Structure formats: C-alpha cells, structure tokens
C-alpha cells in the first residue's frame with residue numbers, strides 16, 4: 211500500500227492575521243507555521259493504514275524552502291519520504307497540477323489530503339487531483355478502511371453521513387474525527403533528519419486566479435450588555451431589534 | 456450563460472441552492488447574460504426554479520445519476536455547461552458542491568474559486584480566507600469560471616422568470632467511481648451547516664449532563680446546537696457539533712454562545728454570524744469583544760430565564 215499525503219504549511223491557529231504591501235500580501239513576520247491540522251489527520255491515518263498493511267507513506271508539499279521545517283515534522287511523525295515542489299502555489303488548481311506532475315510515473319493506492327487548508331480554505335486539491343489522475347474521490351471523511359483493493363469511508367454530507375465504497379486508487383480528504391493526530395517523539399525527530407526530501411522544480415507556472423487584495427472583517431461595534439437579573443430582555447431584543455425570533 | 460447547480464432533498468430545492476440561484480441571477484444581470492439551473496435526478500421538483508431566478512432549467516437524468524457521486528455529477532454538470540456555452544458555474548459550498556466543483560472545473564478547464572461570499576463583478580469575487588479571519592478579493596481569468604458560494608451569504612430574492620424546463624437524458628455511468636452503501640441522516644434536528652439560528656455551549660457548562668437546557672432552548676427557538684472543541688474532544692457532545700477553525704465553520708443569523716471563552720480558533724468558525732450573543736461569568740472573556748449582545752452571568756441562572764421567556768413568547 212503506497213500512500214501519498216499532501217501536506218501544507220499554514221499559520222499557527224493563534225496567528226493574528228495582518229497584511230502588508232498595501233493589503234496585497236499576508237504578513238508572515240513573526241508567524242509560526244504548522245502542518246495544516248486536517249493534513250495532520252490525513253498523515254496519521256496514512257501511517258495507521260501502512261503500519262497495519264505494509265507499505266510506504268510519502269508526503270508532498272508545494273512550497274519554497276521555508277516549508278521544509280514543517281515537512282521535517284511530518285517525517286518525524288512517521289512518513290518515510292518527502293517531495294517538495296519548489297514554488298509557491300497560487301491556488302488549488304496550481305498546487306494540484308504541480309503535485310500531479312511531480313508524481314508522474316509513480317503509483318499510489320491512496321492519496322490523502324486535509325479537507326481544506328486553514329489559510330486559503332480552498333478545499334480544492336483532493337477533488338482536482340482525483341479528476342486529473344482519474345481516481346475515485348471521497349471527500350471530507352471521518353473514517354477510512356482499506357480491504358481487498360477497496361476502500362470504504364464515511365463522509366460528511368449535508369445533514370448527516372454517508373458510507374461510500376470505492377475501488378483503488380482513491381483520493382480522500384480528512385475531516386476531524388478521522389483519528390487522533392500523532393505527536394513526533396525524539397526518535398522520530400532524529401530519524402527525520404536522515405529521511406529523503408526530494409526537491410523538484412514545477413512544470414507549470416500558470417494559474418487562473420489572482421489574490422488581488424485582502425481585508426480584515428469589519429470591527430464589531432461595542433457589545434450591548436444586558437443585566438443578568440434582566441436576562442429575559444435578550445430574547446425580547448432579538449425579537450424586536452433584530453427580528454430573528 | 457450562467458449555470459447554477461441546484462440541489463434538492465425530498466424533491467424540495469435546498470435553501471443554499473436558492474441562494475446560489477440568486478447569486479447566479481445577479482451575476483447574469485451584471486454580465487448581460489441569462490441564468491440557467493441544472494437540476495439532477497428524477498425526484499427534483501423543477502417547477503419553482505423560475506421564481507428563484509432561473510430563466511431556464513436543464514433537468515438531467517439518466518444512467519449513473521440515480522445516486523450522488525462526485526464523478527457522475529461533475530460529468531453531468533460539465534456536459535450541460537460545455538454543450539450550452541456556459542461561462543459561469545455557480546455551486547453551493549455544501550458538501551455536495553465541494554465535491555463537484557473541483558472536478559467540474561478540471562473538466563471545463565476553468566478557473567475555480569471556493570468559499571465565495573460576494574460577487575464583486577463578472578471577473579472577481581470576494582472570498583473568505585484564514586478561516587474567516589480575513590477576506591480576499593480574487594480575480595478570475597479564462598472563459599469558464601466555477602464558483603462555490605458559502606451558504607447563508609446571499610439573501611434569497613424572488614423573481615418572475617420563465618424557468619422553462621428542458622429535459623436532458625444522459626449516461627454518465629463510466630464517470631461513477633464511488634458507490635453509496637448507506638446514508639445516515641440526523642433526524643428531527645436542524646443540520647448545523649444549514650441552521651439560521653444556533654445555540655452553542657462550551658466548557659463553562661461543566662459536564663454533558665447539563666446540556667438539557669441548551670437543547671431545550673435550541674428547540675424552542677428552532678435552532679441547531681453547537682459546541683466548542685474541548686467539549687467535543689471530551690465526548691460531551693458529538694464531533695459534528697464542534698465549530699471553529701478546526702471544526703465546522705458556520706454563518707447563521709444568530710449565534711448564542713454559553714460558557715465559551717471565545718478563543719481565536721473558536722471565533723474563526725463563528726465570527727461571520729450576523730448577530731452574536733454571549734453569556735459568560737467572566738466579564739473579561741474575549742468573546743464579549745466579538746459580541747453584539749452580552750450577559751455577564753452564570754449560565755445556570757441565565758439560560759433558564761431565556762428559556763422561560765422564549766416559551767412565553769412562543770405560547771402567545
């Protein structure tokens with residue numbers, strides 16, 4: 211069982227987001243980058259599957275050299291090897307195209323990604339890759355089982371869950387509840403330094419979208435406080451002022 | 456032409472698809488074009504789509520479309536769009552839409568933007584990024600643009616359009632690569648992602664046994680229930696209720712947060728809610744800074760009062 215896991219490096223969840231260059235660029239100063247939390251689940255699940263059934267986990271990241279510490283962390287968690295496509299992805303389509311080209315000629319039974327990255331929140335790469343590589347897709351999954359060349363997964367649907375079966379190779383994207391993310395141990399961290407991290411150049415530099423500018427959400431006006439002994443008033447205000455109930 | 460994929464449940468058009476249709480109709484008006492709905496499957500009621508903004512409806516049925524599959528649906532959508540000169544494909548950011556849009560975009564060689572909350576003009580959109588901590592204006596190039604619209608971002612308008620239905624029969628069997636084994640719908644509850652009103656609670660409630668009043672308040676208001684991450688991590692509540700940066704992102708009209716501190720990761724998932732009410736014993740809780748209404752007080756005293764008032768109003 212060979213599994214490819216897409217890993218993206220994203221700002222730590224506590225990051226206070228700000229922009230520079232006239233609000234056209236994300237301000238990375240002082241920002242700590244982490245493995246995208248959903249990708250961490252995808253990686254852990256991939257390791258669980260290969261530990262039970264044999265095989266190898268390769269991680270792939272589209273990014274410049276600054277993402278390597280995050281990739282090393284993924285290797286420390288247990289992936290066997292890593293591929294970095296040396297460019298900054300412009301959007302999901304660009305990232306997926308880079309991944310597709312970088313793995314040309316290799317074969318994977320499963321490709322796992324997070325259900326979205328917490329920076330650009332695209333949620334695109336799994337779907338695009340499945341289409342480009344003509345693989346089956348099960349998106350936003352909370353459970354994965356692989357047996358006899360088939361994968362059975364539970365995916366979130368609107369208002370519930372669906373159990374879906376697909377033949378291999380298959381692309382799946384990880385949702386919370388899939389597994390508990392692993393924390394690298396000392397041995398893993400030592401070994402990670404020696405594991406292969408291959409750098410490949412991108413074959414495309416094209417994207418059909420451009421992030422022109424950014425803005426922060428409008429500040430909330432100050433909160434209207436209601437006395438605790440008069441709490442019922444909240445319900446009245448929601449009804450009369452906001453017409454919500 | 457602008458195409459909008461509409462989803463339905465038990466024959467009825469989903470609210471988020473009505474929103475997507477409004478988006479499509481607005482976009483068609485802004486670009487001097489017309490708006491067509493794509494409805495898939497036998498049991499979709501296509502009769503109202505003109506009122507929601509569709510000039511025309513393509514009702515696609517056939518082999519491979521008996522049940523949802525990302526491949527089958529994406530092929531059906533892409534075929535209709537390319538056979539009829541589509542320039543835009545609008546899809547709701549539902550779970551179905553999120554599976555279909557990327558695949559359809561590849562098939563159509565299109566630009567793809569997801570998480571869209573507003574249209575700026577025909578060539579650019581406004582989308583969420585950094586999990587709702589920011590927004591970006593994104594310009595899109597190319598002949599075909601695929602856009603997924605975040606549910607509850609667009610106010611539904613009513614139209615008086617023809618909505619004439621053209622039946623399309625097709626066979627997308629070879630694109631179907633997944634098989635649905637079973638579907639487990641949450642019964643008798645409003646799905647969190649579709650809820651307009653949400654009552655949410657955190658660790659301040661001390662234990663799962665105290666959720667009765669939260670569920671009751673939600674029930675009386677017609678709201679869905681949600682929770683903070685530690686609450687679902689401790690299995691006080693199901694994971695499907697966890698909202699925030701690493702849970703579900705929601706955008707209801709009303710979010711009532713009880714005993715939740717308002718950590719940055721929690722706020723990321725809920726801060727787009729239109730009205731936020733916070734109930735917390737700690738006047739310094741960060742959540743008050745993001746709130747429209749606040750009550751500093753003990754949930755175990757406040758929530759029963761709210762409940763009593765809501766019941767009173769409901770009865771009258």
Ligand SMILES: Cc1cc2nc3c(=O)[nH]c(=O)nc-3n(C[C@H](O)[C@H](O)[C@H](O)COP(=O)(O)OP(=O)(O)OC[C@H]3O[C@@H](n4cnc5c(N)ncnc54)[C@H](O)[C@@H]3O)c2cc1C
Pocket residue numbers: 223247656657658659660682683684685686697698699700701702713714715716717718719720721724734735736737740752753754755
């Ligand atoms: C990588 C990462 C991702 C995360 N993602 C998320 C996420 O997606 N969603 C999320 O929610 N969190 C997330 N968190 C956790 C987040 O940082 C907070 O720890 C969490 O939101 C706190 O939950 P809470 O407010 O329920 O609990 P607490 O922080 O313990 O707050 C409890 C609150 O209840 C109040 N309180 C206590 N008793 C009462 C009472 N009787 N009546 C009224 N109020 C009372 C307290 O004053 C306090 O403000 C994430 C953390 C990390 C590190």
